[in-house]
Amino acid sequence: MPEREVYFDHNATTPLHPEVKAVMAEAMECYGNPSSLHASGRRSRAMVEQARERVARFINASPEEIIFVGSGSEANNTVLSVLSCPSGHCTCGVKRGRGILTTRIEHPCILETSKCLSDRGVPVTFCAVDSFGKVSMKELEEAVTDKTGLVSVMMANNEIGTIQDIKTIAKLAHEKGALFHTDAVQAVGKIPVDVKDLDVDFLSLSGHKIYGPKGIGALYIKKGVAFCSLIRGGHQEQGRRAGTENTIGIVGLGKAVEMRAAEMAEETVRLGKWKEVLRAGIEKDIPDVRFNGHPHDCLANTLNVSFEGVEGEAILLYLDLEGIAVSTGSACASGSLDPSHVLLATGVPVEDAHGSIRVSMGRDNTEGDVQYLLKKLPAIIQRVRGMSTAYAGRSK
Amino acid sequence: MSMSSGDWAYTDIVRDHFANPRNVLEDENAFEHDGKGITGNLKCGDQMMVVIKVNKDDQTIADCRWKTYGCASAIASTSILSEMVKGMPVDKAYEITPQDITNELGSLPEHKIHCSVLGDKALRAAIDDYYERGGMSNKIRKDEAKTICQCMNVTDHEIEHAVLEGARTYYELQEHTKLGTVCGQCEGAARELLQEYIKKHFG
Numbered sequence: 001m002p003e004r005e006v007y008f009d010h011n012a013t014t015p016l017h018p019e020v021k022a023v024m025a026e027a028m029e030c031y032g033n034p035s036s037l038h039a040s041g042r043r044s045r046a047m048v049e050q051a052r053e054r055v056a057r058f059i060n061a062s063p064e065e066i067i068f069v070g071s072g073s074e075a076n077n078t079v080l081s082v083l084s085c086p087s088g089h090c091t092c093g094v095k096r097g098r099g100i101l102t103t104r105i106e107h108p109c110i111l112e113t114s115k116c117l118s119d120r121g122v123p124v125t126f127c128a129v130d131s132f133g134k135v136s137m138k139e140l141e142e143a144v145t146d147k148t149g150l151v152s153v154m155m156a157n158n159e160i161g162t163i164q165d166i167k168t169i170a171k172l173a174h175e176k177g178a179l180f181h182t183d184a185v186q187a188v189g190k191i192p193v194d195v196k197d198l199d200v201d202f203l204s205l206s207g208h209k210i211y212g213p214k215g216i217g218a219l220y221i222k223k224g225v226a227f228c229s230l231i232r233g234g235h236q237e238q239g240r241r242a243g244t245e246n247t248i249g250i251v252g253l254g255k256a257v258e259m260r261a262a263e264m265a266e267e268t269v270r271l272g273k274w275k276e277v278l279r280a281g282i283e284k285d286i287p288d289v290r291f292n293g294h295p296h297d298c299l300a301n302t303l304n305v306s307f308e309g310v311e312g313e314a315i316l317l318y319l320d321l322e323g324i325a326v327s328t329g330s331a332c333a334s335g336s337l338d339p340s341h342v343l344l345a346t347g348v349p350v351e352d353a354h355g356s357i358r359v360s361m362g363r364d365n366t367e368g369d370v371q372y373l374l375k376k377l378p379a380i381i382q383r384v385r386g387m388s389t390a391y392a393g394r395s396k
Numbered sequence: 397m398s399m400s401s402g403d404w405a406y407t408d409i410v411r412d413h414f415a416n417p418r419n420v421l422e423d424e425n426a427f428e429h430d431g432k433g434i435t436g437n438l439k440c441g442d443q444m445m446v447v448i449k450v451n452k453d454d455q456t457i458a459d460c461r462w463k464t465y466g467c468a469s470a471i472a473s474t475s476i477l478s479e480m481v482k483g484m485p486v487d488k489a490y491e492i493t494p495q496d497i498t499n500e501l502g503s504l505p506e507h508k509i510h511c512s513v514l515g516d517k518a519l520r521a522a523i524d525d526y527y528e529r530g531g532m533s534n535k536i537r538k539d540e541a542k543t544i545c546q547c548m549n550v551t552d553h554e555i556e557h558a559v560l561e562g563a564r565t566y567y568e569l570q571e572h573t574k575l576g577t578v579c580g581q582c583e584g585a586a587r588e589l590l591q592e593y594i595k596k597h598f599g
Contacts (some may be wrong), residue, residue: 309465311442314468317468332441351438386420387417387471391465
């Protein structure tokens with residue numbers, strides 16, 4: 001048994017906040033269909049609407065601008081698919097025939113949906129990023145034209161943590177008459193998000209990244225923006241997402257954002273400090289490393305680092321034997337042939353992308369966890385490099 | 397992706413060989429060898445080197461050491477391979493298949509099977525090197541690739557590789573290799589090879 005269990009994979013998912021768990025347990029007693037008119041239904045309806053108000057308040061939206069969906073991926077799929085609808089009768093057809101502009105570092109649920117729409121004839125452009133993962137504003141300015149219907153740029157990247165200047169990008173999109181969507185799944189709950197200040201038309205968020213339950217997400221749709229349903233066959237969520245509401249998940253999400261509002265500011269300072277401790281410790285004890293992502297405009301909890309000459313899955317599993325959970329951009333861990341598309345887009349060499357590790361901290365971590373990783377990591381890297389054909393040990 | 401220690405997707409044998417790899421080549425220059433083979437490449441995220449020492453009296457493998465830039469499965473499968481071949485006649489070691497290694501390990505997760513191919517390929521390359529050096533190059537098996545899809549220039553080796561990467565249906569094979577996407581004449585031959593390699597590697 002490892003001497004300690006350390007969870008450093010909060011960008012993959014988070015544990016339930018104890019208070020979220022408590023309200024969800026209560027909600028399990030409340031089985032009425034929120035659409036039913038009787039007392040049991042009305043109780044469920046009240047829970048759902050209270051959660052909607054909480055989510056809205058957290059991002060400075062109005063409750064009627066929030067619809068609940070099954071996940072962040074569903075929210076993203078919905079926006080791209082609905083706005084590209086070719087139907088002449090569709091109310092959101094205002095952008096019909098115009099293209100989608102997104103970036104090369106989006107989550108696969110944006111990239112693959114975009115590729116699928118491209119196959120169906122929608123013009124799609126994938127904008128480049130610089131070596132820190134920032135969208136190239138120059139390229140973006142050239143790429144957004146009056147033929148662009150929707151610009152979709154993620155607020156913070158899941159792998160490297162780079163935060164985009166969403167306000168500027170949204171303004172640029174609007175100037176050209178395009179709508180703007182941001183995938184804020186990794187940003188909401190980690191940095192302050194105000195939809196009015198940012199002036200976005202759509203925003204996706206997810207429950208399980210913020211100590212809420214899995215299987216629940218929300219989509220912000222700005223008042224007055226034409227929109228119709230991807231999932232059809234029911235009047236729920238203002239006719240914008242059919243299907244009986246996931247009441248327990250919705251209640252959990254509502255509580256999760258409330259807890260984020262209370263805990264986020266202090267936590268960001270704490271995790272940011274530990275990230276610097278981690279970075280300095282790794283730099284001091286391990287030669288030939290490379291830190292990926294933006295030095296300042298980066299999520300406080302996320303540190304992405306590449307180790308020359310080693311393969312990331314081996315590091316991940318040696319850390320796992322020590323009780324430490326991280327993730328990697330190596331192809332081997334994902335079952336695909338290519339390493340992280342995000343790292344490759346930032347110009348990280350293929351070998352370094354294979355040898356990358358992402359540490360994503362969270363509210364439950366302690367400084368002891370950080371010290372434990374710093375204690376175990378150097379020996380693991382040295383060991384894997386010792387059996388590597390690819391490490392020459394330049395700085396040894 | 398992460399796994400808790402109580403819940404490994406790998407067998408205990410794999411875990412043991414990964415946690416305690418045997419016969420790692422610590423110092424390349426200090427190890428006198430009779431044959432050396434390298435396979436894979438860094439761009440694909442895996443590379444394997446195997447060196448062997450041969451007992452000339454009875455033509456058995458006296459020692460086998462290795463190094464890898466690879467994942468847990470590559471480490472574990474080559475570690476166990478290095479133990480399997482010690483004392484084995486060179487000619488017999490030449491015949492070892494990825495399936496033999498997987499059997500010895502208990503099993504590997506299906507998408508990891510291709511990692512075990514690296515070790516046996518590098519071993520064969522090391523034996524080839526030994527044969528070459530010892531004037532036995534007549535024993536070297538020329539394993540030339542045969543083009544199956546002329547339009548997209550896809551070989552039987554690439555089909556085998558796609559199967560190891562997870563292709564099980566003709567459609568998946570096309571996704572991996574793009575074969576048969578132009579004139580489509582190779583479909584029959586490709587389907588036969590697909591079944592043959594699935595049987596070879598996955599029983």
